[in-house]
Amino acid sequence: VKLKVVVTGMGAVTPLGVNLATTWDALIAGKDAQVPLELFDTSGCRCHHAASAKLPPLPDFSSKALRRLSRTSRLAIPAAREALASAGLLDAEGRSLARELPICVSTTSGGMAFGEDFVRRILAQKRSHLYSQIARYLPQQQVLDLQQALQFSGPSVIIANACASGANSLGHAAELIATGAADYVLAGGFEAITELVFVGFDSLQATTTDRCRPFDLHRSGLLIGEAAAFLVLESEEHAQKRCATPLCRLTGYGHTTDFFHLTQPKPDGGALIEVMRAASAQAEITPAQIGYLNAHGTATPTNDGVEAKAYQTFLGDALGPTRISSTKGAIGHTLGAAGSVEALFAIHALRTGKLPPQLNLREPIPEVAKTLVGANEIATDLQHVMSVNLGFGGSNAALVFSRSDTA
């Protein structure tokens, strides 16, 4: 089934900036958001840094209302507002002009920091503030925060397919539109850094104590990040009817499960190849037509090697002409938000021709050495871009975005 879906709005809060424009400028300038982590004590961990975001102000919230918001909602609300504003769907007071607005989001841990604090208090037999913490911890509470802050209601879907979720949420939103279940959807992902998740990756020795170096032979692990990113997806007809300007089209979506192992991809990258082929087929393009590919590229020893092999197989002769980078070197791994944030980067590349450079690279993996984006690269005549993500549980997803003027 062909997707006739356009992107009409985008917004993000990331470790590189409090909105999409500042994030993009810093990304293209080659800035790296790695900082010492100050959100909680990390003295028992191997790794002590992360890519943490600066929370944008929310002047319409009282100090009491702000205290009730999880860090995740503090990231999500401004990002969603930016996306709706750029789609022409936000009023001057920061409320959605669409009172009924389906929302499709992704996360891996929701408002986990509230849950962590709840457990600490329970184990310490402290009984104060328990209600406010536990009531706001689950992911649907961040959706409710968004719905109440932006004053809209309507169907909601929360996808938790680990680190591929952010791509799933965009792909699923596109399928809701393609099947006529929705005319438009606010779709995206959010994730805040929490101790449980940070220590979890640290316990797996998946985090780096060095810089995050995706696709480098001497890569040593990932950098935990946090972010929120939203897109407004619409049917072409709906966008036309309200005279919205399409930023690009979402033309392909592939997703599958890799059965090989709970935390490791199959060594030949078979599942990733399958989703890239499925997304390309749906977009009716060949691999050679993909001008830029935003890779998952976590910089863990296992992941990047498998990914590199998968790109070699999938792209074939196009490896080289198709430019690839993982932006996790700049903003870290934002887990449930990663697929959405990275899709925005791919779309910006498509629209501007500027390609996010592969940061912190010293000696590239040979399979992809000639295809990784260097500093200040500009691509002319990009027609299609791809963004791919993998996650625990074997989740694999790929999205294709195409220029809105490409037939």
Place this chain on the structure above:
Amino acid sequence: MKLDLAVIGQGAVTPAGIGIDALLHGKPVQTEIAPLGQPDKTWPVLRVNPKDPAFSRWQREPRLRRASPIAFFLVEAAEQALTGVSAEDRKETGLIVAFSAGCLVYSRRFFEGIIKQGQRSASPALFPETVFNSPVSHVATVLGLNGAAYALVGDESAWVGALQTASVWLQMERVKQVVVLGVEEFDPLVLDAYRSVRWLRRQNSAHGFLTSEGAAGVLVRRGESGRPRIISTRDGFIYRTQSQAAAAAEKLLDQIDPKLPLYPTAKNNWLGPVEEKATQDRCLLSTKDQPYLGEAFTASAAWNTLRALRRLSPETPQVLLPIWGLNHQLAFLQLGNGNS
């Protein structure tokens, strides 16, 4: 949203036993368990019997070696729903699981370990099992379900979102059929949580619920006339307070045919009075002959769906099933027999 899903298979894991018969006629046994933060006070809880012979067939599965109860509940309910489906057809079967708390047992154990033993002692074996979609991955692998797989999160209404997602996949022709499941597992931490929000039933009180656990699910396809159907859904009626919930119920009920019989589901939770008031002029189906299985969020939503499907008959060709989400939104399912 129109779904038109034919229900091909059903499965259930409950504190009253394993299987549909237990869901409809079983007798759950209460046990008394203390919350983590109040070891000297116990609360009645309804638990699935982990030693039920039905689980023994899954014990030797390599992928389930480290899995927590939630994966066992899921795999058993899914296998029941897939009865008679060949290995070849399973390759084109999708899997969608709706969770509320998710992998709570390992999440609590992992974080408690960090607090008590320090970050340095955090268990790398436990952490991957804390992720929402880990049990989904286990089930897909064990049962050979090669189609797409999603883990969805929310309150009870996530079950409705899961059915909607199945309908989308079938329309997109991503898969031939989909197993849709709701599941929750018990951990003493939930007693602390529900106690703090005053959801638990006190002794000798009719208010509040008993904490429960389990799973249930359906195998759905498009077409297949003559089968019971999930005809349509409505969701997105959001609330945070009881007055907002009452307004949501009024708004929803205004949009649906007042003549359709309704299967009430909120009796024992904080939304019970809201449901009772909102549906006082409706034709309500009796639920007295069904055993009380406690509150297990998305699993409860799935249990109620299977029970309501059993109420369909030539005399009752359609049933409305409200799905009261305890901390987000109200949704409903419209169910019909094969001829509706």
